[in-house]
Structure formats: structure tokens, C-alpha cells
Amino acid sequence: MANHRFSSVSEEEKPCCGISRKAQICLCVLFVLLIVVGIAVSVGILMWRQPPKHKEWKGPGTTAHFYEILLGRCYTYTQIVRPELRHTDCQKIGKAFTSAFLSKDPCGSTEQDYRPLMELTTQTVPCDKTLFWSKSSELAHDYTWVQRDMYTLEDTLLGYMADGLKWCGDAGSSEMNYQSCPHWREDCSNNSVSVFWNTVSKRFAEDACGVVHVVLNGSISNTFDEKSTFGRVEVFNLHPEKVHTLKAWVMNNIESVPSDSCSSSSVNNLKQILKTRNITFVCQNNYRPVRLIQCVKNPEHSSCRYNL
């Protein structure tokens, strides 16, 4: 049995394997260098292979299955909802939509990004049939679901496709960011989604003609909100040579005491803005057909009953 004994070898004393001390050091250094290079290369390869991480934002990410939903809605709209549009090329529209935001900074979105999409999707709403809304989404859409000859933006092709969806990309990646997307207030206002809605709202207003209508919420203090899309974008993009009148239906919550919201200062503000734009303003409190929609939820309310 060999007697193995470990003893520290003084570096100065015993050269190993017949190579000089200097050569040993060089070999060690080379060896270490090789290892380092090897690690660096591996990490480099791994990093290159891995998709680059998206930026983190404060808002919810792209809707799951965004593209399938988008395409499916385009076909449902053009084949079933408005079959007069059945020759629309939904594939092209889907591609134009995504190329507006993929591989781009989601906080640097511009109207130009959506130009190709806009050019593919012209849709004329008949005169007198445009319905705007502000702080009254559910009510306005319940109304147009029944009154099918009136159109909100979400009853046009692009609005229908995008309604309720969220999307964003990233400058450093060709993928959609499903983790998070910029929040309008906490990240940036020029985000892909907000710019989309500003762009389509602008055109929706520009294309309107005749008498246009708006459903406003008379139960909040800023019934006409200058910061809303209606207040910022739509009112200012109506063409006075095409749109001669704007009729507001100011709806109060059914439970609240009816008030003359048409006389409120915020509605008056709207009236003044339209006056300077040469558009007549007409206001109606609790327009009956829309009131009936509210009654569906509150059938027992006194204003929804008959009088014995």
C-alpha cells in the first residue's frame, strides 16, 4: 500500500512535471483565460438566443390572443354584422394594425404609425346617424345595439375590432408585450392604444355629416369634459360645412332626482365651443328612447311605470 502523504509544496522549491515555474504560471493564466472566454461565449450565446426582455410598464399587457381576436372580429363584422363589407381583406388589415406598433417604442406612437391601417379601412356612416358618447359607454352601446341604424365609433369596423383590447410592442423586439403596456397617466399619454383611439376618433368626427348626436352623463359634475376624447378630439374635428347641428342627450341616473342638466355650466361650455365653430347646439334631458334602456335595468322605478 502506497503511503500517500500530502504535503504542501513550496512553489519556490519544486518545479512540477519538468516545466519551469514561469511556464506553469503562464499555463495557469491561459487556462483561466480559456475558462473565462468560454463562459463569456456561452453567456453571450444564451443571451442572444433568449428573447430580449420587454420594458416594464404600469398598465396591463397586450390582451391574450390579441391577433386571433382582432382577425376574428374583422371577419365577424364584415361577413355578418355589415355584410355589405364582405369583400374586405381582413388579413391585410390585421397586418397593418400590428405593424403600427410592433418593433416600436410604445411611448412614441404617432398618428403616422396608423396611417396605413386608416387607409385600408374607410367606412362611411350615413348622415344623421353618428352617435358620440362621453362617460356613458354602456348606455350608448346598449342603445345602438337596439337602434341599429345609428353608429358609435365601436359600431364601425376599426372600433369594433379594437374595442376593449390592449396592445403594445417594444422597440427592441418584434414581439407583442403581454406582460405590461404603458399606462396613460403613469407612463405616457402617447402610447399605442391612446394614439389609436385619438386617430380613429378624429376621423370618425371628420367623416360625420348632418345632425350628429352625443349621449352625455348628466349625473356627474363635468358632464361635458374638455379632457375626454369627445371634448379634446371629436368636437374639434367636426366639419361645420358638413355637420350643421349637434344634439346632446343628457341622461341622468334613473335613481337620481331629475335635474335640468342641459343648463349646467359644463354643457353650456360645449354650447359655446360649438357656437364659435358655427355648429348649432340642441340639448335634451333624458331623451326617451335612451331612458327606456335605463328602465330595462330598473323596471320598477316610478319613471318607468304607467300611471293608473
Added chain:
Amino acid sequence: MATLGLASSLPLLLLVIAGAGGARWRGEGTTPHLQSIILGRCAEHVALLNPEQGEKNCTAIWEAFKVVLDKDPCSVFPSDYDLFINLSRHSIPTDKSLFWENNHLLVTSYAENARRFVPLCSVLYGRMGDFLSWCRQENASGLDYQSCPTSEDCENNPVDSFWKRASMQYSRDSSGVIYVMLNGSEPTGAYPVKGFFADFEIPYFQKDKITRIEIWVMHEIGRPKVESCGEGSVKILEERLKEMGFQYSCINDHLPVKLLKCVDHSTHPDCALKSHWKERDRCREKRKKYTVTYWDQPGHHLPGLLSRP
């Protein structure tokens, strides 16, 4: 001789090629882009509308559906959709089932996209097929975009078999109070004794899960009332439910639904609402009756309201 034969068969050949002999079947042809629509609807249901129902594999669901697109359009049976249904079924909230006959659009409006009620067209499998049509060509593979068979052409057609199978499932998965909306202005009767509701829904009601059944007989505004509760085919339905041992009730022109119908008939006398402004004024001063609008009630029966002062 050969040329003569060719010449005589040429018009027939042209006719066949041009498909100009009229559509083969009575129903609408396959909806274009069927796959995209179905996949999109599935994705939308899963991602946006019902994330709590858990992850459904839309691709697998489509693959299961697709199977019928290879079958002879007159040999598709409800059981051919078994896998499709098994992959796409989910629970239906109790007291939210709404069955109907002859008022599809009204039901979808009233159901408010499943916020108020969950009719068959708001359930995943129903949503996927809603308003669509599909069938294979009769003598070839590939879809027939010209026409598809209806029940008058042949019983075992893809679309009818789909709705039969979907109806059975919907019925089986329904619980609590069951609501049924019928059209009392339908000339052929509010309750079709042979129809999806009669043949593929009622027989599959789960007695132990159902508390009671409430029938609403709706009438078109300004159109004749063909049938009301306790009359004609509605009576047949009531008796059938009674025989089956269900507790049931029937309401004519259920108010919330009537209010909805009135939205686009708001100036019709049947839709005249009491004005809220006027109600306040009434307390302050005597007003002549003609200035106060009220529900017109000739011959109507609105239970629950007549007893109010």
C-alpha cells in the same frame, strides 16, 4: 357522332361548371373565413369575457369542430360534435339560463352580452356557432360556399345537428330558475311543438337542479297578439311542464323586456311612459289627464303593477 355527343353535353357541362343550375340546398352557404371567426370568438370568450372559466385550448376545440367539415353534409349527427362540446363546455351560473324561440335578436339584446343572462349564444360553444353556417360539398371535399342543407333538405345536416347537440348540453348544464322567452306575435304559435326548445332542451332539463320555470310571452309592439299565457301553444307548453312535475309561471310582456322593445317604438301608444317631471308637478298642481302620459293597458295583463296605487 362523338362531336354530337360532346356538343349536347356541353351546355350541361357549362351549367355544372357555372353552378348556374341554382343552389343545391335551401340554406345559406358556408360563412367565409369560418376558421378565423370561430378561433377569434373562442379566443375572445376565453381571454376577455370569462377568464375565470379557466384556460380552454381553442386550437384543440377548432380541430374537434373541423371533423364535421369532412363529412357528407347529410350525414352529420349531433354525436359528431361530442368532442367539440366536451372541450368547450363550462358551467352556467345558476338562475341565468334563458331559453327562447323566435326572438334571437331580442334575447341577445336583453341578455346584455351575458351580464344579465347567459343564453345559449353566450356560452362558449354557442358563441362559436352563432349566426354561422357550414357544410362540406356534397360530392367533393372542401366547403360548400354556395348553399348548405336545411332540415327540409335532410335531417342530419351540420348546422342543425350542431344546435341540437349544443341545446342538449345547455339544457343539461342549466340550473336554478329557468327563463323562457317566447314570441306571442308569431303566427305559427309562440311555442313550436316541434323545435329546438321542445325536442332538444325540455327533455334534457335536470329536474333535480331546477327550482322553477318562468315563461315570458312577448308581443311585438303594434302587431296582433296571436297568443298569450294560457292560450294555444303556450297552454300546451304549460301542460307539458306540469306533467313533467315542474313548478312554472307565465308572464305576458315581461316588463324589462317590453321596455327594451319600446326603445325603437318610443312614440307608439303602447310604449308611452309616465313622465317623471310630470309626476312631480302632479303633486303640486292638478293636471289634466292628457298631459300625463301613461302605459296604455287595453287588454294587457301586467301582473305586479295592477296592484300598485
